Amino acid sequence: MDGEHRASGNLQSRVVHESLILPVRIENLVYEIGKARIIDSLNLELSAGGCTAILGYNGAGKSVLLRLLHGLLTPSSGIIRWAGDFDPEFVRQRQSMVFQSPVLLRRSIEANIRYALTKRGFKGEHRAHRIETVLEQTNLSRIRHRQAMVLSGGERQRVAIARALAVEPEILFLDEPTASLDPAATIGIEDILVRARNEGRKLIMVTQSVGQAERLANDIVFMHHGQVTEHSLIEEFLATPKSPVAQAFIEGKLYK
Amino acid sequence: MEEIFEGFATAAVLIARFDSALFEIVELSLRVSLTAVLISAVIGLPLGAAIAVARFRGRNFLIVCVNALMGLPPVVVGLLVYLNLSNAGPFGWLQLLYTPTAMIIAQIVLVTPIIVALARQFVEDANADYDEELRSIGVRGAAKLITLIVEVRHSLLTVVLAAFGRAIAEVGAVIIVGGNINHITRVMTTAIALETSKGELALALALGVILMMIAFAVNAMASLIKKIGPKSYGR
Structure with a gap:
């Protein structure tokens, strides 16, 4: 064993x-x-x-x-x-990729993750579940509604990783x-x-x-x-x- | 000098009393320019975005042409639209000359290149930032175009306001194709030109004041949008 x-x-x-x-x-x-x-x-x-x-x-x-x-x-x-x-x-x-300088869309953290999931064909409850899971995994649940543009460098990179992980690569x-x-x-x-x-x-x-x-x-x-x-x-x-x-x-x- | 002050005073009275002749001209001006800009935006924004993203033979030449068309002299636009809409022209059968529709067409020709050129620049700058990220997610074609347009919406709104400013203040083209006919095609700029030439300064000044107020309001809105909208694209 x-x-x-x-x-x-x-x-x-x-x-x-x-x-x-x-x-x-x-x-x-x-x-x-x-x-x-x-x-x-x-x-x-x-x-x-x-x-x-x-x-x-x-x-x-x-x-x-x-x-x-x-x-x-x-x-x-x-x-x-x-x-x-x-x-x-x-x-x-x-596959998915996280870049050195992440580019986030002008919307909330949650909306950024939802966007990637939608474009990869995730729908309904599965999509909602993935959003919840990655927000929790990346410690972003508390600030999920915050606009991506006002985030610090570390937070932006966490959103980029959350978005990349959400699509289950x-x-x-x-x-x-x-x-x-x-x-x-x-x-x-x-x-x-x-x-x-x-x-x-x-x-x-x-x-x-x-x-x-x-x-x-x-x-x-x-x-x-x-x-x-x-x-x-x-x-x-x-x-x-x-x-x-x-x-x-x-x-x-x-x-x- | 006294005459000018008198003119200002009469102009103030005309505005304060909501003079029907004055506001008929203002209403037509707004209707013509807003319609023209709306149609130009519907054509120009997607076209500019498509040129920004697409790669094809002759693209650089097309960009140079569109940029050059931004500086089209209004009288030349008026002349071209006139030639096309006159009885001897290819679209003479439509009988549009000396109608508000002809003025709308002239303003569309005038401002569409502005919208296309500026939208192309904004979307191209955004595309440089977003391209890899969007392709990594799997966003391509029309979906990518829509995403980029949504992302630079504040800048594109400023472009549309700039186009409206150009359209409403324009006189050369609308006077050629509209003819400045009272109650039919008389707009603020053509009325100012006519009234000034007649020495009737009151109405000209009143229209001038309203035109300046519209220009000021448009600029204020553009500044506000710039302030509210995020400073950078995605980074």
């Missing part, structure tokens, strides 16, 4: 969501803007559940990779092969979700993310913070110059990074 529990990993002990589109296999992915190659023949495989942190220096192509996976950008070449051979629109419906993409937040707000966001991960959702998160990766991630994808230089478990990555650039990143040093 204990062995089974350890094998599944305590972070995935309450898997409540069936995985349909994972694992994903990325083969020879290239993304170019003009003559600049942002993603350069990238190969990677990501499994279901847990949290994958994508680390790397500025300009490594982390955010672009996230947008390619979410379908916001179209690859110049290469393949992103989702499990199940589903229609791309179905794959998109199984299998994968939640996060592009530096705590980059501009203070430590208290960061802890609040991380608590919500841990809960989402423990529910069995796959988190794929871009972050610049090794500490945050250590707190949240199961595995690390390290990127440099549009390529994956390393994909390993967090403990392994921190103990024995495989490249000098990853070593320098962990130590907080400049890499030339």
Whole structure:
């Protein structure tokens, strides 16, 4: 019993969501803007559940990779092969994304969440139930009628996460979700993310913070110059990074 | 100088007594300009929003053309509408020349480019902010357009008010296609021009005062909307 529990990993002990589109296999992915190659023949495989942190220096192509996976950008070449051979629109419906600077609609917190649910086809009681659930999960119930425009940075990011979680995604993409937040707000966001991960959702998160990766991630994808230089478990990555650039990143040093 | 003061005094009396001739002109002016702006808004707001979001060959050229049309001289608009509605023109059979409808058409031609160009700019700015978020949620096409229009509604209302200001204060086009016929097509601006040329300053000044009050009210409303509406789009 204990062995089974350890094998599944305590972070995935309450898997409540069936995985349909994972694992994903990325083969020879290239993304170019003009003559600049942002993603350069990238190969990677990501499994279901847990949290994958994508680390790397500025300009490594982390955010672009996230947008390619979410379908916001179209690859110049290469393949992103989702499990199940589903229609791309179905794959998109199984995902949601939280951006570094969330854009909220000019309406209340609750209306922002309802908008996303309505557009994703949630109706009636199911929609009402999802609104209540995520408001509670993200600690926003008390201020649910407050206009989004008057919220603090931390509250705005919580609304963005609530909106993203409301649609019950299998994968939640996060592009530096705590980059501009203070430590208290960061802890609040991380608590919500841990809960989402423990529910069995796959988190794929871009972050610049090794500490945050250590707190949240199961595995690390390290990127440099549009390529994956390393994909390993967090403990392994921190103990024995495989490249000098990853070593320098962990130590907080400049890499030339 | 005394004559001017007398003119002001008579104008005040005309306004205070709700002079029927004066308010007939004011009523027609408001009816023509409000109808024109309403129709222009129905055409111009979705069109501007669609140009803002759509990507197609010749888009930049179209934007340059629409922007250029914002500065259309009213007399040129009047002349073009006149040529189309005159008996020799393609729409002469409609017999619209020298009617309020012709004046409405002229004002529509005049203000629609303003609404299209400004709406395009506001919606394009909002789209730059909202695009990824909306696509991530799965909002596309008409649904995205409607969301963007709703989000910038305060700015678009200001655009409509600016268009109304332009329409109500315009004289060149309406005098050509309306003819300034008493009780039929005489509006505030054409009446002011006529009465001034006749040396009848009282009615001209009274109309001028009302026109200024309308302009002031429109600007005050625009400022109020700007103040009430959120400062930024989504961030």
